[in-house]
Amino acid sequence: LIDEISLAEDAVLEPSRTLFLAKKGGNQTEEIVANPLFRILSTMKIGGNFGKKELSPALRNRFTEIWVPSxxxxxxxxxxxxxxxxxxxxxxxxxxxxxxxxxxxxxxxxxxxxxxxxxxxxxxxxxxxxxxxxxxxxxxxxxxxxxxxxxxxxxxxxxxxxxxxxxxxxxxxxxxxxxxxxxxxxxxxxxx
Structure with a gap:
């Protein structure tokens, strides 16, 4: 679950990004691979309000938007x-x-x-x-x-x-x- 995804930088959210964890006490890194059933659920505030940032069109196309009324x-x-x-x-x-x-x-x-x-x-x-x-x-x-x-x-x-x-x-x-x-x-x- 990612809260307010629109505030994240696009480069951080790119699907081609790889996540590595460096363990303490060595130079060894471990690559984390997502399960094929892994899904992301996120929230964001509507754009257009003061101080609100829109999700980029490239990232927006990768998500299904569900509008929830107040x-x-x-x-x-x-x-x-x-x-x-x-x-x-x-x-x-x-x-x-x-x-x-x-x-x-x-x-x-x-x-x-x-x-x-x-x-x-x-x-x-x-x-x-x-x-x-x-x-x-x-x-x-x-x-x-x-x-x-x-x-x-x-x-x-x-x-x-x-x-x-x-x-x-x-x-x-x-x-x-x-x-x-x-x-x-x-x-x-x-x-x-």
């Missing part, structure tokens, strides 16, 4: 992941539809990339702080605060990292995010 596009998968990460914490599971709705909304805003890592980080944040705060309060307020703070931490704080985002855009996004979160949680939180 998990962020399938609600039932996201719901299952959130429930698994929530570890039967019913208050957090009630927020799963709100998390999914927010993910869809943020993805539609300014082509912001949303990943599974974002969801897992948000749910883990809510688990930690919501559980901690709810022990001292007998209502949904700690979970609502953890939901809003988690969205802010995962998305809003990350917007200015490594980008040249304009202050107005940043503040506009912050205000819109707050309005979305507030309107989403105004009504009673429905069980999943």
């Amino acid at each position: 998990l962020v596009e399938r609600d039932e998968d996201l719901l299952a992941i959130i429930k698994e990460r929530a570890r039967n914490q019913s208050e957090l599971i009630h927020f799963a539809p709100l998390i999914i709705d927010f993910m869809k909304w943020i993805k539609s805003q300014n082509e912001i990339a949303v990943s599974l890592r974002n969801i897992v980080s948000w749910v883990d944040f809510m688990m930690h702080f919501g559980t901690k705060q709810s022990q001292s309060q007998a209502n949904h307020k700690p979970w609502i605060q953890a939901y809003i703070d988690g969205a802010h931490l995962i998305f809003l704080d990350g917007l200015s990292i490594g980008t040249t985002i304009v202050a107005y855009t940043f503040l506009s996004f912050a205000e819109t995010r707050h309005r979305f979160s507030a309107s989403a949680i105004e009504g009673p939180v429905e069980p999943v």
Whole structure:
């Protein structure tokens, strides 16, 4: 398994290359020969994004490409992941539809990339702080605060990292995010 094969130099990946291992304590080398059933499976990120390198056409022709769509596009998968990460914490599971709705909304805003890592980080944040705060309060307020703070931490704080985002855009996004979160949680939180 080769992870992110597109980052490797073409010369390293050429099929005519031979692998030799030099044993310690001598000048003897051993040639490694692949079993005829040997196969390579690799992953790569799509090209065209900043900092991403395309696999050369010569190497690309030697592989079969399988496009795997983002998990962020399938609600039932996201719901299952959130429930698994929530570890039967019913208050957090009630927020799963709100998390999914927010993910869809943020993805539609300014082509912001949303990943599974974002969801897992948000749910883990809510688990930690919501559980901690709810022990001292007998209502949904700690979970609502953890939901809003988690969205802010995962998305809003990350917007200015490594980008040249304009202050107005940043503040506009912050205000819109707050309005979305507030309107989403105004009504009673429905069980999943």
